[in-house]
Amino acid sequence: MCSYIKKVMQLALVVTLTLHGVVQAASFVDVLDLPARPSVLAMRSPLLDLGHAGQRLVAVGQRGHIVYSDDNGSSWQQAVVPVSSDLNAVYFPSAEQGWAVGNDGVVLHSSDAGATWSKQLDGRQIGDLMFKHYNALMLAKPDKEQWAVLAADGQRLIEEGADKPFLDVWFANDTVGYVVGMFNLILRTEDGGQTWTPFQDRIDNPQGFHLNAIASTGDALYIAGEQGLVLKWDDSQQRFTALETPYKGSYFGVGGQPGEVFVYGLRGQVLRSTDGGINWNRLDSGLQTSISCALLDNHGHYRLFTQSGHMLMSRGGNAPLQLVPQSQQAPVAGAILAADGALVLVGSRGVRALPGLEQ
Template sequence: MSNKFMHLVAISSALLTAAVSVQADQVEPQAAYQMPLAANSLLTDIIDVQGTALVVVGERGHILVSKDGEQWQQAQVPVQANLNSVYFANKQYGWAVGHDASILHTTDGGLSWQIQHFAPETDKPLFDIYFSDLQNGIAVGAYGLFYRSLDGGVSWNKEFHPELLSEDDQDYLADLQQTDPDLYVIEQGAILPHFNRLFADGNVLYMVGEAGFAAKSTDLGQSWSRLEEFYNGSLFDITRSEQMSLIAVGLRGHAFKSTDQGNTWLPLELEETATFNSVFSDAAGRLYLVGNAGSLLVSNNDGISFSDSSQANGKAIVNGLVWQDKLILVTETGVKTIKLSELE
């Protein structure tokens, strides 16, 4: 099992250090293979495309589209990189990101994809992407990797946001800039934590990452405020519940709740010890925590208590959503569908 595969299953940032450096002129993107069992392979993200379709992404450049949540069609994808996240701005226009700093774009609802960015020489994966409209988007990833597009992804420009550093690291970089400009440039590419997930809450963006990193932007990512640290382990997802609480989840069964826009956080009382990979809610107000070892916890009271619907097969659940009357999960062994009635 490769390091990249292990990272996608466990969402463990530590494994990124084992990646092998490559030169850009030695690597050309290769199209993903059409695989009959792609829907049973490692899948990492899923999105409801405005009620018209579901799109999932995963290992080896696999992207699949479904109109009913049962039958899946594999898309034409120009890379074999592991993909980590997918986002759609409308029914037709979407983006996906992953390893080799890959950014892919579709204009036909996910059936075919084109490369907008491919930089294996960075040796850094992208973990998430968000577009506020058809022109303005950001993509984030390992070691503070941060790209912005102002033209729908035709071009992507790298940004460095020093305000996302701790005060000590800001002082350290400021000193390096004066005393050792070469080392300053190197440190810019390594000093920030991994940015694991973006969450858009109206005009506000939240971002979480490793080592307790959490930040907030009120101008769609142009500038950021680092939130007071409330956990020293990695955070892998953040969302807002139907009851308007912010919920963040991470390593070793840790989950947290904020009722004041992220200013203060309290831990959720859970007995789970497996890492949570994602958190999401549905229109009925249910809150779902999913993670490694088949972890699936469901709350009907905004996280005050949870019922345990963890899967006996013990396979990692990476993300999911509610589609019609079903819970659709993406896991290390593909798509899994559970009727909501089975959780009651």
């Protein structure tokens, strides 16, 4: 009730000032040009992903917050970030070089293990980038209809503005990597992000489904998306080819190890393949809550986490998923193991570290 009364009083004040010609429009600053505000509460703000920069842990989240820890998650410092856009994912292929992506088509790069960041790309550039790339191909080969369609998609992005988010990022090394996002948004770089090449013509996604996650199992590179979309990089064709799966809902993540790949997502769905995605087995989570992230622990067990904070464990192979009791439960968006074995989780309540995992 008090909050409601405050809102009514604030509204009345604004109306009064407006009628007297006192209110002046505040200067608008785009979040893509507004550096993230330093805050002692950054580690407690909503965080969406985290990664390893060598021994350092780096977490990213809302309002451009990036925090890092050099003591296995016990304490955190805030990084210097040039944007205030929400950040959805982070990846370090090496101890020093890392990339973070987020809303408004933003791509950030760090060369000092996540302490400071620079902007490499944002949504104001992507449409023009796509249009020029595919328009050039269209002029070179006007008989191929796909180029005209993709050039038109680039023009549409120019007109719509910087409103398409990147949802994940993966790099093979310090130079070659991908960023993926909504509506089949995918770019590739071969020079560490100095330039980016649109990749929409190299992916079997004609309906333009969202690309939610990209990850390597060590022997193959996969993309997971909405409406049952799973793609695998094919070296011989130089493109991401679609795989058939028995579930047609959204997948939010993909992971695994050589010879084994997992996809997981909506309504507790978890699928496993040991033949490169030709055949899939469903692992029963016993839950209807969406699986948000997963990791392989030091014992070779898969740990999966839900948006409601459940932790599930599979002891390898087709072993059933078991619910792991926890002393506290909070929504989980990202999970990682620190060097000392501590389990570090991020979510809507910020970051928290749990003791080392037991078998």
